[in-house]
Amino acid sequence: MFSRNRFQLLLRCLHLVNNKNTPQRNSEFYDPSAWFKPIVEHANMVFKRYLTPKRELSIDESLIGTKARTVMTQYIPSKSSKFGIKLWMLVEAATGYIIHFLPYRGKRYDPIPNNETQGCNVVFKLLRSAGLLGKWFHVFCDNFFTSISLTTRLYTENTYLNGTIRKNRHLPRLMKEANPNANQSVFARRGPLLCCAFRERPNRKVVRFVSTFHNGIHNQNEKPSLAISYNQNMGGVDLNDMMCGIYEDKRKTNTMWKRVAINIFHRMLLNAYILYKYNTDENQQISRYEFIVCIIESLANEHRQHR
Template identity: 45%
Template sequence: MKGFLAVILNMGIVRKPTIPEYWNKSYDSQLSRWFMKLFSRNRFQLILKFFHLVDNKKIPNRNSPNYRPDSKIRPLIDHFNRVATYFYTPDRNICVDESLIGTRGRTAMLQYIPSKAAKFGVKFWVLAESTTGYVAHLKCYLGKKFTPTSNLLQGTEVVLRLLKNCNLLQKGYHVVCDSFFCSFDLARKLIDLNTYLTGTLRSNRKIVYVRQGEILAAAYKGRESKKPVRMISTFINAANSNGKPKIIQHYNMNMGGVDGADMMLHFYNDNRKSTKVWKKLAINIIHRMCSNAYILYRKNTSDAPVKSRLRFIQEVIEALSSEYLVGRNQPVRGVRQTRRDVTIQHIQGRKEKDCVACSDRATGQRRRSRTQCTRCLRGLHFACLKNHLCMEE
């Protein structure tokens, strides 16, 4: 599994159009020796095919009242939330927003959001730290059919649920969110829970008073704006700075936590299409774990200079792949063998294996061998020994 995760993470850095291309041996310019060293193409695809988080036999049937469309991914989501909350306490300014994982696969969780780049996908409610983008909690939106009815507005319900699950209520946190979540109802409830709120308001939510108790409502129209921006806050005072209300400046400074986390995720995630929606979600969450780990490294390291995120991910990949290769009795990075240490031997029981050097099932050129490499135990002809990867290390 460590080797499999190393390959998944590395595919986000070394991007190719299809998975079989990572094992393309037809052209020297396309060789990816690291991927070949860890797995054969067929083995990796089999692991990916049978990769599961739960036993499908234990999942309720679609017609069952206990059925949930996120059943196959829920253990990983729960683990992510548990670990993210345990290892890090966010700073005072946090934000709540929605994150869309683009997919057009068949699932009851599929949502259409025209304002997003992907438009179709599975939506997550995300609570993140405003400054770093550290994701403290995420919740998959299952759709209206699987959402229990509540007397609260949906935005209010989501924000309160995320804060409660992270144990951040009654601690003076300052939440920033957009007009989907923000309302006078949410502001009142958070004030009672010693939590502050700043965010935009939709135009259909009427502002009757400029100030109502501790709730400040404001409308601002910039020089190039056609419509005024409506804001609400229980923390910022009615004051201006550089010609703009402070409430606008605070919102712009602290609202980008979730979007920033999604942007960081996009850089080193290949976003490969998958017919199994839950697998795409699982891989996305694995990348989120790696992103959170880098933020923890930045917060807790005294190294000078601090490693870049790319270098950090590369070292995670090296560590995972090295542990996997040690388990297979394969040489790790930095340990070289001489050519005389690599020979061939007959396979016991008169069995045959595909030659690792000259056989390629993808092109129909399958060549069998009764001999194997003494180092990696893969099928190998004597004539192909000089072209074998083990001879080059």
């Protein structure tokens, strides 16, 4: 399509903001995400415009791997990259389609309101920004976000929640001390809030769930319905990361914002392909690789005609 030198020149000249108008690090108005903020705002705007998601939503964190020196760099040992820029993501559980995402800028620039946990703050911020709060969507999140207060507040805002919860999160005494046998469950209910302690196998730890959507009715020696539903719908963000990583080139760069911008480009391509599958007959769909090639050729068509 064009020479390597031309591609490297375009990549070197890639900018999203005017550096002269961006507050510098010693300024009180400094924002570490300012260099890629326009692409984040544009992506969030178009993601919500073209898809009304299914009822099941998944909230989790994602990591854009980079070792660039910035106050935004986080260390998450459970991720393959370990170091990078953290994103809070709200996705459609079934497809991994991103509805809204927020970069985490660190404690200094994203302070937590008083009497509120970070997980609770993130969940409400994502749902409000996406315009999905109060519409009886069903949110799934892990034990970093889940708490009794969050579950109760969401239900008063006409939103269901299902998630695992840590033992030290103000649980009823029955749930804290529950020690069921293998493939057994212990339930406790207060109004719409249902708590469950479940052990899948003898060598596994007890897992505790909370839900405002499910009931405690289940067959003996079977996994409870809220645990089955959690396993089916919690992996939306991991699905998006996996699918995005297949074709992402992971281009090395010392510039933090450029690494984030390229990653967001890939996520926009993935969202576009999910929309394409939603609106195309299954017998006429092309592969994701062919879809990406078609987009690249259409973008480069003007340059190719000129040559």
